[in-house]
Amino acid sequence: MTKIRIPAMDIARRHPLFLKGTTDAAYARFASDLAELMEKLNIEEFKGDNLRELAIVLTMYYEDMISDLGIWNALTDSFQELYGRQLPFYDVDMQNYYRNEPNVEDIRFLIWLLMTRTEPSAVVSPDTPALEAAARTACSLMDKRFEDMPVNEELKEFFTKAEFAQNFYAQLDLMKWSYFACYASCNENAPMLIRQQAQRLSFSLNCPPPIAVNVAESIAMFENRLQPLAMRPQDWLARIVRNNGNAEAADKIASQRYLPFDFYLITDAVKGESMTFESLRGEKFTLSDHGLSHPQPECYDSKSAMAFFVEYGGEFYIGSQGSWSNNTEAFDAEKKTRKQNTTLCIDNRRKLIEENSGSPLFYFNNADMLRLFLTERVGLPKKTVSQLTLPQEEMDFTVFVRESDFNVVYFPNVARLICDPRNPLYDAEYAKANTFGNIFMLPGDMLRYLHEHDMLPEARINCFGGEEEGKKIVKDNFDFFARMMQGSAY
Structure with missing residues (x-):
């Protein structure tokens, strides 16, 4: 077995602004020891780089608890406000739950969160036995060394004083930390998403790629959302600052x-x-x-x-x-276009829904029927509709008339998942195997509409407790799953 060594620099990289501290070496040693313990559990999902990432993430949680940084508490406070409970999935005995000490339920959820963030195509069942084994192993080591680990006083002071809140661009850098590096909120796919956005911006702004990357990162802080609760970076950072006793700085950050x-x-x-x-x-x-x-x-x-x-x-x-x-040519043209489109869409939306018994959903079993609807009912020009690339081999299409921007959107192979008395295409057996893996690609407003009207009864995950337990987990935690899986689209 190769000895695992995690350097102090890997700990500093997870701090805001790569803030180095005198305690980094101690936490790096702890992370190395934890990685070796976890390796002995032989969990398939945690090998190589994933094992190192697990050890570092759990160590950052440990540092947070010992130093009272308020990061994890910002997350659990949000859970309490949204759902009236400390964590999704797991029942927490609050009489034996200590806010600034390691808790096995926290660690279990954090491991689940990391596994889901690194493998988003396959959501791990929260009742997986390996999760509990790993959580108890980590918590045991944390409890054993709790009294000997140092407080990161530099980082605590950094959040308490929150001097970065005095400068717009400084606090913007802290928001970027929450998106790229904070153990409880970062998105492992963030660098890829930024590169894609930067490529588009480089063309539209006619600027070099490095500048486009900087612009894309800054825009993302206001247009993207943080996992796992689809929070705005400014709200997340404000919660952390507020937990460190600086309400004035927190209010300033949150209100931008x-x-x-x-x-x-x-x-x-x-x-x-x-x-x-x-x-x-x-x-x-x-x-x-x-x-x-x-x-x-x-x-x-x-x-x-x-x-x-x-x-x-x-x-x-x-x-x-x-x-x-x-x-001003581009400004004038865009203003004219938006005014025309908005007026037309508002009128069309109202009429479409009134003629559809008040429902924003329409179902079609082939592309030709969808094209006919878009021209005759929505009023799109025939030339525009004829140029749409619609997959002919798909079995069905679902149209949703959005309230947020008054647009009509359509999706293939979704109708079979939607249990609606008006939908003749619903297939319960197909829905059992395919609902959970497909619904989170839908717009957030459409997904909420389907959930609120109980139109996704077969949504489930593979679960050690069986099919019914898998359905119950999804039903009881549907909004959390939507926030986690959809992020900015929620």
């Missing part, structure tokens, strides 16, 4: 307001001093030269921009690099 990455008209500019913008919705706001990050002088001669902005602490800031234009 995002103005999306979009076209903006420049209505006034005083070179080197300020610039006033107007959004496509007509909102006007002014940024100082500081809030604009001291742009090049020629930017003040621009007529419009593509960028995003944030109101923070009563002032506006440009969120990252933007694209500047000496004309």
Whole structure:
């Protein structure tokens, strides 16, 4: 058996801003010992890099408990507010649950969370015996060394003082930490998602890839959500800061307001001093030269921009690099298009639902019927519909008329999963095997509608307790699963 060594740098990398501390070496030794213990359990899902990741994540939880950093408590407080319980899946004896000490139920859930984050295509059953064995092994080592482990006073002071909250861009970096590195909220797929977004931005902004990556990371802090509860990074960071006793800084972080990455008209500019913008919705706001990050002088001669902005602490800031234009053509064209589309869609949506007995759902057993619906009922141009690439081999299509943006969306091979008296295509046997693996690809508003109207009765996971237990776990924790699996789409 190869001896596992986890360096202190791997601990520091999980801290905000890679904050190094005098306690990192002690926690690195603990992580190494924990990894060796876990390796002896021979759990299939934890080999190689996954084993190291497990040891590091559990060690960060341990450091959090010992140093009272408030990270894990931010998560369990959120569970309490949403669901009235400490954790999903597991019953917790609150009389024997200690808020700032390692708890086997916490560790069991954290291991489940890590397994699900690293293998999202196959959700592990929460009652898997290996989870409990691993949790008890880890908790035993934590209890044994609890009195000997040092408090990370530097990190505790960092969160308590929360000096980063005084500067918009500094707290933005902390939000990035929550997305990329925080053990309780990071997304293992985040780097891949950012690279994909950066490729699109590099083209639209006509900028080098490194700049596009920076823009994509900053936008993600306001448009993406954190696992496992689909929380905004600003709300998550604010909870941690509040748990460290700094309510003023927490309120400032939580209350920042995002103005999306979009076209903006420049209505006034005083070179080197300020610039006033107007959004496509007509909102006007002014940024100082500081809030604009001291742009090049020629930017003040621009007529419009593509960028995003944030109101923070009563002032506006440009969120990252933007694209500047000496004309307003793109802004004017986009404003006209959105006004026309919104008006048409609102009217069509109301009419469609009224004619469908108040339901936003429509079912079709082939692509030709869907095309006919889109032209005759929705009112899309025949040329537009004829150019749609619809999979002819698919057996069914489901249309959902969205309330959030008044759009009509459609999905293949979903009707067989939906138990609706109006749906002749529902197939209970097919739904038993396929519901859970397919429904979380749907938009969040559609998924909530289906759940609230009890249209997904066969949703289940493979479970050691059997089929009925698998259905019960999904039913009792449906909103949590939706948040966990959908993230930003929730």
